[in-house]
Amino acid sequence: MASVALDAVSKIYPNGYLAVEHLDLQVADGEFLVLLGPSGCGKSTVLRMIAGLEEVTRGTVFLNGRPANDLMPSQRDIAMVFQNGALYPHFSVRENLAFPLQIAKDDHEAIRGKVVELSRALGIDQTLDRKPATLSGGQRQRVAMGRAIIRQPSVFLMDEPLSSLDTALRTELRLEIGSMTRELGITTLYVTHDQVEALTLADRIAVLRDGVLEDLGTPGQIYDDPATAFTAGFLGTTQLNLVVAQVQRCADGVLLDLGNQRLLVPWADPRARPLLGHFQQQVMVGIRVDDLVPTDDPRPGMFLDGRVVTLEYQGSSWTALVDAGITTAEFVPRPRPRPRRRSGGFFRRPTLEDAAPAQEHVGIHRRSHLMARMPSGMKWQRSTPVRLAVDPSRLLFFGADGRRVDPVIR
Ligand SMILES: Nc1ncnc2c1ncn2[C@@H]1O[C@H](COP(=O)(O)OP(=O)(O)OP(=O)(O)O)[C@@H](O)[C@H]1O
Ligand SMILES: [Mg+2]
Known part of the structure; x- marks a missing residue:
């Protein structure tokens, strides 16, 4: 498990766009932190900098207390779930789930066992031999989550993983994400613009506005005692x-x-x-x-x-x-x-x-x-x-x- 910290992190894209400005944020080991804010406020940019998919323009990203700006994504022990699942289309569900373990060169039998166990926990054990194109949106998102979780990363980054699902599925999967991440105790940064997801899932919520941290606190503090009019609204x-x-x-x-x-x-x-x-x-x-x-x-x-x-x-x-x-x-x-x-x-x-x-x-x-x-x-x-x-x-x-x-x- 690991802590994540951002120290005065800014991001300017090559076209000069200042997407994140001087962001200070500490996520404790095992904490579930939600990054909440309207479209375009820089949420995905923050996640991608932590994952190493985007260069940090200024400031430092720390993983477990060590500066990580120069680490390759593969060196960070981080798993990320994207909005649209992003599965390998020509792999079956079983192969998609097994892939991260094969890369890590785990034992063949151990991989089989883990895939079956996890697919049961996620309720997708009946779909193991199907291709992603034949799955429903909810099933695809479960596979994506399973693939991220299977090798027990130190940090879990989720970028609006539920936004493409209908209301009933969102609620169901939201509850599952909450209980799963807490059971595993994995440090999680979860991006959403949905206040209900933020209030129900988070240990703490960080509200972002135009790339600037607007407010930070527990769901109760943010809702009852908002620091700014923007957060309250x-x-x-x-x-x-x-x-x-x-x-x-x-x-x-x-x-x-x-x-x-x-x-x-x-x-x-x-x-x-x-x-x-x-x-x-x-x-x-x-x-x-x-x-x-x-x-x-x-x-x-x-x-x-x-x-x-x-x-x-x-x-x-x-x-x-x-x-x-x-x-x-x-x-x-x-x-x-x-x-x-x-x-x-x-x-x-x-x-x-x-x-x-x-x-x-x-x-x-x-x-x-x-x-x-x-x-x-x-x-x-x-x-x-x-x-x-x-x-x-x-x-x-x-x-x-x-x-x-x-x-x-x-
Ligand atoms: N490669 C890029 N080059 C220039 N500007 C970019 C680039 N990527 C993102 N941006 C801009 O940076 C800002 C923040 O983008 P980001 O994707 O982090 O927002 P977001 O909060 O995740 O929004 P959404 O909720 O719509 O996903 C946006 O205004 C976006 O247009
Ligand atoms: Mg985004």
């Missing part, structure tokens, strides 16, 4: 409402002025003081959709008024878009790094200085609708006035840079 099962407010004060606490309405954070709330550090400045208030529900008994400063614009049926409840006449914030991508420059008539290798530096969080503000949860069984119509209760202790507060106003302790 990415981890919510439905979109997080991000509302722009100006910080004011009154006798009872901090007032969040939304323009046409106000919310009150009482002095008893431990976040009231840190919020006051942004007195007369703009902050972003995160309100989870599930925390915004209709009320008949509003308390002053603890509700928002609006009108239902549209309703979406969700089975156990409705999601409503509510026009409350307030300003919301949203994310825009960081500007793209500049391409490779000509210097003195020659092309030179791009450096980190060529690539665009990480920008501060940018939130563009626009007037838009709140998303709220309406209980099923209630009768609602478009344009109905609605009063939504807001529990200040459930709100999240972010400064203009997207970072939490109150300290986040990990």
